[in-house]
Amino acid sequence: MAHTFVGGVHPHDMKHLSKDKAIENAPIPKVVRIPMAQHLGAPCKPVVEKGAPVKKGQVVGEASAFVSAPVHSSVSGKVVDVGSYEHIFGDLVTSVVIENDGEDTWAEGLNVETPDIDSLGADELKKRITDAGIVGLGGATFPLHVKVSPPKNKPINSFILNGVECQPYLTADDRLMLEKPDGIIQGLRILCKVVGAKDRYIGIEANKPDAIKVMREAAAKVDPSIKVVALPVKYPQGAEKQLIKAILDREVPSGGLPMDVGALVNNVGTAFATWEAVKYNKPLIERVLTVTGEGIENPKNLLALVGHPIKELLDLCGVKAGANKIILGGPMMGLAQYTTDLVVIKGTSGILVMEGKPVGRYGPCIRCGRCVDTCPMRLVPSRLSVLLEAKNVALAKASNLLDCIECGVCTYVCPAKRPIVQFIKYGKGELRAIQAKERAKAEAKKAQEEEKKKEEATASK
Numbered sequence: 454m455a456h457t458f459v460g461g462v463h464p465h466d467m468k469h470l471s472k473d474k475a476i477e478n479a480p481i482p483k484v485v486r487i488p489m490a491q492h493l494g495a496p497c498k499p500v501v502e503k504g505a506p507v508k509k510g511q512v513v514g515e516a517s518a519f520v521s522a523p524v525h526s527s528v529s530g531k532v533v534d535v536g537s538y539e540h541i542f543g544d545l546v547t548s549v550v551i552e553n554d555g556e557d558t559w560a561e562g563l564n565v566e567t568p569d570i571d572s573l574g575a576d577e578l579k580k581r582i583t584d585a586g587i588v589g590l591g592g593a594t595f596p597l598h599v600k601v602s603p604p605k606n607k608p609i610n611s612f613i614l615n616g617v618e619c620q621p622y623l624t625a626d627d628r629l630m631l632e633k634p635d636g637i638i639q640g641l642r643i644l645c646k647v648v649g650a651k652d653r654y655i656g657i658e659a660n661k662p663d664a665i666k667v668m669r670e671a672a673a674k675v676d677p678s679i680k681v682v683a684l685p686v687k688y689p690q691g692a693e694k695q696l697i698k699a700i701l702d703r704e705v706p707s708g709g710l711p712m713d714v715g716a717l718v719n720n721v722g723t724a725f726a727t728w729e730a731v732k733y734n735k736p737l738i739e740r741v742l743t744v745t746g747e748g749i750e751n752p753k754n755l756l757a758l759v760g761h762p763i764k765e766l767l768d769l770c771g772v773k774a775g776a777n778k779i780i781l782g783g784p785m786m787g788l789a790q791y792t793t794d795l796v797v798i799k800g801t802s803g804i805l806v807m808e809g810k811p812v813g814r815y816g817p818c819i820r821c822g823r824c825v826d827t828c829p830m831r832l833v834p835s836r837l838s839v840l841l842e843a844k845n846v847a848l849a850k851a852s853n854l855l856d857c858i859e860c861g862v863c864t865y866v867c868p869a870k871r872p873i874v875q876f877i878k879y880g881k882g883e884l885r886a887i888q889a890k891e892r893a894k895a896e897a898k899k900a901q902e903e904e905k906k907k908e909e910a911t912a913s914k
């Protein structure tokens with residue numbers, strides 16, 4: 454078995470700042486803000502109005518499409534606004550603002566234990582996952598009910614739980630595995646039952662020996678067929694295609710998905726949320742995240758509510774005077790922010806505060822080949838960056854632009870400091886816009902043709 458993948462880098466993991474800090478409950482905020490966009494796919498539609506009372510766990514935003522996930526109130530209280538607010542994706546997003554009444558009153562039927570979950574069938578399990586609004590908590594935020602609904606011609610035989618947490622600095626998954634191993638194992642069993650996967654794995658990087666030990670012990674108690682695999686420390690070991698290659702020695706084809714090779718991958722936090730949804734009928738209204746970085750006085754792993762103001766979490770951990778950069782997520786794939794007027798969303802795995810010098814102006818490609826040697830998708834990032842700098846999206850697409858997993862490795866190794874992954878994100882955005890225009894054009898043409906047919910049919914009567 455390979456247990457590794459091609460390319461990759463070895464940045465300092467910086468996990469010592471927070472890895473020994475047990476998960477703390479963040480103080481419950483007076484006001485939460487629940488954005489309607491917290492997942493990949495169509496944003497939710499708000500279903501409450503200003504002034505309405507809400508209970509904890511109540512749906513405040515309904516999924517508007519199959520690839521979407523409902524959002525819930527993380528407190529009980531009163532809706533004080535439904536409007537557009539800053540969002541970590543950099544734009545304004547419709548959000549429901551709720552004033553907490555401090556009563557912690559759950560909506561009816563929620564936070565109630567189901568004694569025997571083994572008797573529940575796959576359809577009921579999937580319904581609970583869907584209703585709970587679970588999305589991939591590793592950062593991808595893909596709705597879980599969609600991921601566990603592969604087409605019939607793509608049977609899943611292998612399920613991998615991702616406990617790699619290869620992003621430097623972040624330790625939330627590590628702490629969750631140490632402190633909640635049984636719930637994670639139960640979540641994995643539920644997910645395997647839903648998709649019918651017989652082979653079960655948990656991949657963890659070798660720099661988390663305690664988590665490997667704890668998860669092996671927890672698995673042995675319940676399901677000895679679960680294999681906890683210790684993986685070499687290499688970034689981006691936690692990317693799903695790289696994890697499938699390392700553990701199963703299967704190659705996801707270009708443009709394909711893990712289901713094309715009979716596999717599914719989910720984060721350990723997602724498995725734990727699944728367990729809570731099924732066992733306690735608890736929607737996804739909180740998550741564990743790491744507040745860390747050289748700019749933080751007292752790094753912590755926190756259990757925070759969805760909608761929790763980021764500023765309050767920063768105040769709790771203390772920001773040093775010299776701190777000058779905030780990133781939501783890890784340093785390799787996270788999103789740099791220009792404001793702290795933001796809230797925790799389902800995909801917020803970390804809040805990273807840095808002290809550092811600006812990178813400065815980037816230079817031309819010097820053809821050193823480092824990005825080519827380290828790209829885990831075997832792309833030619835230098836070529837993509839040059840093409841996209843020249844706005845040549847069509848040629849970049851032909852050079853496999855869409856296979857890029859945006860891991861940031863090329864940008865990390867580039868001595869010319871070229872913002873390669875930023876060029877790539879720009880290119881993908883342009884491509885999406887072109888495709889949307891083409892779709893709209895084709896739909897308009899179809900509508901025109903149908904209209905013409907109707908007119909001809911009327912004329913011939």
Ligand code: SF4
Pocket residue numbers: 827828829830831832833834856857858859860861862863864873874877
């Ligand atoms: S960001 Fe894309 S191009 Fe750059 S190393 Fe990662 S996969 Fe390769």
Ligand code: SF4
Pocket residue numbers: 817818819820821822823824825834835838863866867868869870871873
């Ligand atoms: S690492 Fe930077 S300078 Fe070197 S080949 Fe790639 S883009 Fe060019």
